[in-house]
Amino acid sequence: MMSEIIYFDQAASSWPKPPAVMDAMMKCMQEYAANPGRGSHQMAVQASRVLFDTRKHAAKLFGIKNPNDISFTLNTTHALNLAIKGFVKPGDHVICTNVEHNSVRRPLEHLKATANVEITYLSHNAEGYIELSELERSFRPNTKLVVVNHSSNLLGTIMPVGEIGGICKGRGVKLLVDAAQSAGVLPIHVGDMDIDMLAFPGHKGLLGPQGTGGLYIHPDVDLDPLMYGGTGSQSEAVLQPTVRPDRYEAGTQNTVGIAGLNEGIKFVLAETVEKIHAKEWRQTQMLMEGLLGIEGVTILGPGIGQNKTGIVSFNINQVDSSEVAFILDQSFQIAVRSGYHCTPLAHETAGTLATGAVRSSIGYFTKDEEVNALIDAVREISFQYA
Incomplete structure (x- = not known):
């Protein structure tokens, strides 16, 4: 399991x-x-x-x-x-x-x-x-x-x-x-x-x-x-x-x-941290490009092509982030973090206090096929809430 x-x-x-x-x-x-x-x-x-x-x-x-x-x-x-x-x-x-x-x-x-x-x-x-x-x-x-x-x-x-x-x-x-x-x-x-x-x-x-x-x-x-x-x-x-x-x-x-x-x-x-960051950044861009191609999905933080760590926080329409994370876990076996991530002032500025955000984060051992699986799962969830 x-x-x-x-x-x-x-x-x-x-x-x-x-x-x-x-x-x-x-x-x-x-x-x-x-x-x-x-x-x-x-x-x-x-x-x-x-x-x-x-x-x-x-x-x-x-x-x-x-x-x-x-x-x-x-x-x-x-x-x-x-x-x-x-x-x-x-x-x-x-x-x-x-x-x-x-x-x-x-x-x-x-x-x-x-x-x-x-x-x-x-x-x-x-x-x-x-x-x-x-x-x-x-x-x-x-x-x-x-x-x-x-x-x-x-x-x-x-x-x-x-x-x-x-x-x-x-x-x-x-x-x-x-x-x-x-x-x-x-x-x-x-x-x-x-x-x-x-x-x-x-x-x-x-x-x-x-x-x-x-x-x-x-x-x-x-x-x-x-x-x-x-x-x-x-x-x-x-x-x-x-x-x-x-x-x-x-x-x-x-x-x-x-x-x-x-x-x-x-x-x-x-x-080396340079190799680790380069690998994570490539997959971060891959994930962001896939998510931005899905109707109703918005991503928080720096956009495609900008330097960032492997954190991609997003929302699907106005669906509560906890609900999205629950579906990802129970229906797709994908573990993400939802809510306010212990940084409420940042959510206040981002305008996400009502929904929180779904935070996906990439690591050195993340596989490309896992990134694609997350994109496909979000696409299916977005279709359900369209």
């Missing part, structure tokens, strides 16, 4: 995973699933080595000089909360966009309600792009941070992070990038792009398991830890250690998941 499913929910979690990911997780469980950094015996040492090996590969992928500037998290949401709550102080001003995920909006709104933090939301056009001139005009004397997603999880729009980073650097303001939809899919170099903090998931484009992710923190940036507790280092101290990454990694790490993530990152490095 499960093997028959055509999976177009890659933006939520990539599937399937490279076999090496599962093999590494099983090997860890069978051979060295001890606490990393908590002991000197050979199993604990091996666990620590795998964690550091994963940091090294992530550092290579993102152009990070010191692997210890990467702290492992449970997911991008965890990483964003660590960055935002650890950096923003009462009275600070933060700039972000209307296409940010709730993982950005909700922590900021919490700080607005509890710590007198000011927020400016930058508007975007129908394709999801912001005006850099509006960003320039939004800076204030107390602006502390700019937060932007590298690619919209609704529209697939790719933000000009490098240009934004240059603007922030010129103003002396830190830049936090949400790479939930771009890590492993788009080239990212934190130095070249002037990124001060990079939040990334392990379970999407990096092809690792759920429950993994990370936050890169520039060496000049100090965060208040989100969690306090045991780290295996400086145990005699009353306060949280200052050494990285221990300062931000209280408690036992997900060694099994990180072992799998290591193999996912190694797969991406071997294939």
